[in-house]
Amino acid sequence: MSITYLEAVRSAQKRALELDSRVFIYGQDVGVFGGAFKATKNLAAEFPGRVIDAPLSEDAIVGMAIGAAIEGARPIVEMQFADFSTVGLNQIVNQAATLYYRTGVPCPIVVRLPSGGTIGGGPFHSQSLEAIYSHYPGIVVMTPATVEDAYSMLLEAVALDDPVVFCEHKLLYYHLKAEKLPDVAMPVGKARIARAGRDATVVTYSAMLHEALQAAEDLVEEGWRIEVIDLRTVKPLDTDTVLASVARTGRLLVVGEAWPWGGVTAEVIARVTSEGFGLLDAAPMRLNAKDSPIPYHPDLWAAYRPTAESIAARLRQLLTQ
Amino acid sequence: MASATKDETQANDGLAQEQPLPVRAYRIMLRARVIEDKLASLYRAGMIKGGVFLGRGQEALSTASTIFLRKGDIYGPCIRDQAGRMAFGDTMLDTLRTYFGSAQGPMRGRDGNIHRGVPKEGSYAMISHLGSMIAVVGGGLYARRLRGETGAVGITSIGDGGTSTGAFHEGVNFLAVEKLPVVIVVANNQYAYSTPNSRQFACADLLDRATGYGIAGHRADGTDIFSCLEVLERAVQAAREGGGPQMVLASLLRLVGHGEHDDASYVDPTLRKAPVGRDCIEVGAQQLTEGGFATADDIAAWTAEAQSEVEAALSIAQREKGPDPLHEGWQAISTSRLMDGYYNGGDE
Numbered sequence: 001m002s003i004t005y006l007e008a009v010r011s012a013q014k015r016a017l018e019l020d021s022r023v024f025i026y027g028q029d030v031g032v033f034g035g036a037f038k039a040t041k042n043l044a045a046e047f048p049g050r051v052i053d054a055p056l057s058e059d060a061i062v063g064m065a066i067g068a069a070i071e072g073a074r075p076i077v078e079m080q081f082a083d084f085s086t087v088g089l090n091q092i093v094n095q096a097a098t099l100y101y102r103t104g105v106p107c108p109i110v111v112r113l114p115s116g117g118t119i120g121g122g123p124f125h126s127q128s129l130e131a132i133y134s135h136y137p138g139i140v141v142m143t144p145a146t147v148e149d150a151y152s153m154l155l156e157a158v159a160l161d162d163p164v165v166f167c168e169h170k171l172l173y174y175h176l177k178a179e180k181l182p183d184v185a186m187p188v189g190k191a192r193i194a195r196a197g198r199d200a201t202v203v204t205y206s207a208m209l210h211e212a213l214q215a216a217e218d219l220v221e222e223g224w225r226i227e228v229i230d231l232r233t234v235k236p237l238d239t240d241t242v243l244a245s246v247a248r249t250g251r252l253l254v255v256g257e258a259w260p261w262g263g264v265t266a267e268v269i270a271r272v273t274s275e276g277f278g279l280l281d282a283a284p285m286r287l288n289a290k291d292s293p294i295p296y297h298p299d300l301w302a303a304y305r306p307t308a309e310s311i312a313a314r315l316r317q318l319l320t321q
Numbered sequence: 322m323a324s325a326t327k328d329e330t331q332a333n334d335g336l337a338q339e340q341p342l343p344v345r346a347y348r349i350m351l352r353a354r355v356i357e358d359k360l361a362s363l364y365r366a367g368m369i370k371g372g373v374f375l376g377r378g379q380e381a382l383s384t385a386s387t388i389f390l391r392k393g394d395i396y397g398p399c400i401r402d403q404a405g406r407m408a409f410g411d412t413m414l415d416t417l418r419t420y421f422g423s424a425q426g427p428m429r430g431r432d433g434n435i436h437r438g439v440p441k442e443g444s445y446a447m448i449s450h451l452g453s454m455i456a457v458v459g460g461g462l463y464a465r466r467l468r469g470e471t472g473a474v475g476i477t478s479i480g481d482g483g484t485s486t487g488a489f490h491e492g493v494n495f496l497a498v499e500k501l502p503v504v505i506v507v508a509n510n511q512y513a514y515s516t517p518n519s520r521q522f523a524c525a526d527l528l529d530r531a532t533g534y535g536i537a538g539h540r541a542d543g544t545d546i547f548s549c550l551e552v553l554e555r556a557v558q559a560a561r562e563g564g565g566p567q568m569v570l571a572s573l574l575r576l577v578g579h580g581e582h583d584d585a586s587y588v589d590p591t592l593r594k595a596p597v598g599r600d601c602i603e604v605g606a607q608q609l610t611e612g613g614f615a616t617a618d619d620i621a622a623w624t625a626e627a628q629s630e631v632e633a634a635l636s637i638a639q640r641e642k643g644p645d646p647l648h649e650g651w652q653a654i655s656t657s658r659l660m661d662g663y664y665n666g667g668d669e
Contacts, residue, residue: 024467049467050467054495055491055494055495055498057456057491057494057495058491059453059456059487059488059491059492060455060456060459060488060491060492060494060495061456061495062456063453063454063455063456063457063459063460063488063491063492063495064456064457064459064460064463064495065460066456066457066460067395067445067456067457067458067459067460067461067462067463067464068460068461068463068464068467069460069464070440070441070445070457070460070461070464071460071461071464071465072464072468073463073464073467075460090450090453090488091453091456091457091488094448094449094450094453095448095450095453095457097653098448098653099440099446100652100653100654100655101431101652101653102428102431102432102436102446103427103428103438103439103440103446104429105440105441106654106655137653138653138654139654140654140656140659160656160659161654161655161656162654162655162656162659163654187658188659189658189659233659235661236659236660236661236662237661237663239663271663
């Protein structure tokens with residue numbers, strides 16, 4: 001038996017609904033239809049009245065969840081695509097993210113963002129918005145890269161008292177599989193060494209983890225041992241694990257699928273150069289999508305975002321500096 | 322006219338519950354006017370940092386909005402609702418504490434002026450983005466419904482300008498779809514900051530929007546406390562009894578600037594002389610005396626009482642310390658272990 005990343009997301013929501021009567025799911029088409037990606041398939045029937053179709057109103061959907069959270073509920077909001085969360089941005093970043101600091105009342109909402117590019121997705125069904133949400137104080141931003149993390153981190157997101165933006169990657173939904181769901185998990189907020197190495201460190205997260213792991217594998221026959229770190233959550237950012245790895249390897253490449261200006265890769269490099277400049281044997285590098293809207297055509301898209309090939313090419317530059 | 326009923330469960334506005342409803346309402350209006358006059362003078366004296374936003378001219382509608390609420394109901398006010406906040410239990414002391422940034426106020430100096438609330442008591446702390454409290458109030462009531470609790474209502478208030486936001490449309494439509502017991506109180510005070518109705522909306526009547534959303538609409542004279550009480554009592558009762566969302570539209574004139582920094586020189590002088598420009602405090606005084614509810618001496622005594630109350634609260638709030646920056650935790654989330662302490666010096 002194997003379970004996909006998408007099934008892990010669904011299973012985590014089912015488990016959360018079973019564990020805690022305060023949990024409910026709110027979003028467009030999440031009810032009987034089971035969601036655009038079927039992440040809530042059958043849940044409306046299994047949990048009557050707790051998996052609820054919303055009008056096409058992202059602002060009101062998030063606002064509703066915030067009010068429910070104030071009154072003690074544990075809402076999970078499904079955005080149909082991460083891209084549409086910008087219509088609800090105000091409620092997430094100004095209402096949910098400020099509530100605890102302003103009033104002392106926590107805001108336990110989870111906003112699930114089906115994120116990232118897929119073939120043919122185009123400009124408005126492909127975005128990776130973790131940097132925007134991380135920019136605002138008051139939000140935990142999770143970016144699971146594995147089936148196990150998709151399950152355990154979503155469960156922990158629901159259990160947390162604070163707003164969580166949960167960036168699940170659509171490209172992983174169907175392709176990524178695991179044998180079983182985990183019983184125990186690494187704590188949220190800690191990065192994971194996904195592959196140990198000695199010559200350079202690649203720091204990445206979400207779907208780019210798998211491109212980076214492939215690049216590391218491809219460089220083995222050239223004699224390089226690449227360490228790959230999966231951040232798991234981008235906020236908080238586990239700076240200690242990154243610095244410890246750079247201390248071992250002396251070289252750093254940070255890879256993200258999101259746009260390059262600012263963002264997670266820039267943040268990692270800023271922290272490492274500030275705190276670990278002396279650990280570096282070469283100038284740190286980063287690799288992101290291009291600074292343009294996300295293209296539709298598969299050939300453009302393949303050239304637009306980092307891939308195992310482009311990561312390996314950038315690593316060769318880094319390793320020979 | 323609204324009936325004066327004694328109800329132990331009504332929100333504590335600090336006034337004796339057995340007084341006739343119009344008297345109770347008028348005294349709340351007076352207290353709001355008195356403390357806002359004090360806030361204006363404190364602002365002019367440079368004693369309040371940041372903005373001061375007053376509800377002068379809107380006290381009748383604001384008071385009537387919440388005077389029928391009970392403990393357990395939810396209130397999402399806007400910036401012109403000093404009176405409504407007081408009718409829902411907000412105190413003069415917490416008002417002044419928030420303006421002065423007292424560490425003992427509900428916002429502890431982290432937010433100020435009219436941005437205050439105690440969410441656990443049903444008083445939600447508004448953000449500045451207009452329309453966005455509507456869905457939040459609805460969500461609070463949705464959670465109650467999920468728990469099987471019924472009977473609570475929500476009130477959310479907004480102005481003519483706020484009705485132009487996307488959040489207003491999304492929020493009201495959501496309330497209508499879910500048939501939530503929320504009263505949306507729209508104060509058409511003729512101007513959104515400096516923008517007149519003619520540049521704000523093109524429909525003949527804002528109340529037509531209620532029809533568009535498929536919810537009940539009610540009209541009140543915002544300068545007349547008796548009209549406001551009668552209409553709001555009906556709307557709140559309809560919401561409480563399962564009638565779904567109710568929209569109340571009241572016309573009035575904002576008798577101050579957008580904030581105290583604004584002299585409102587753009588206001589059309591003919592509006593000030595028109596019925597819509599009447600001051601609800603003056604109108605109410607005449608109605609109470611002519612209706613035999615009070616004498617001019619009573620009203621003078623109530624005003625003096627409110628002034629003493631303000632001075633007493635002021636003497637406390639002014640002495641209280643603000644937050645200590647050296648001991649501020651800068652903690653934006655409640656889960657300490659998940660704070661990204663890199664910038665704020667927390668444990669990472």
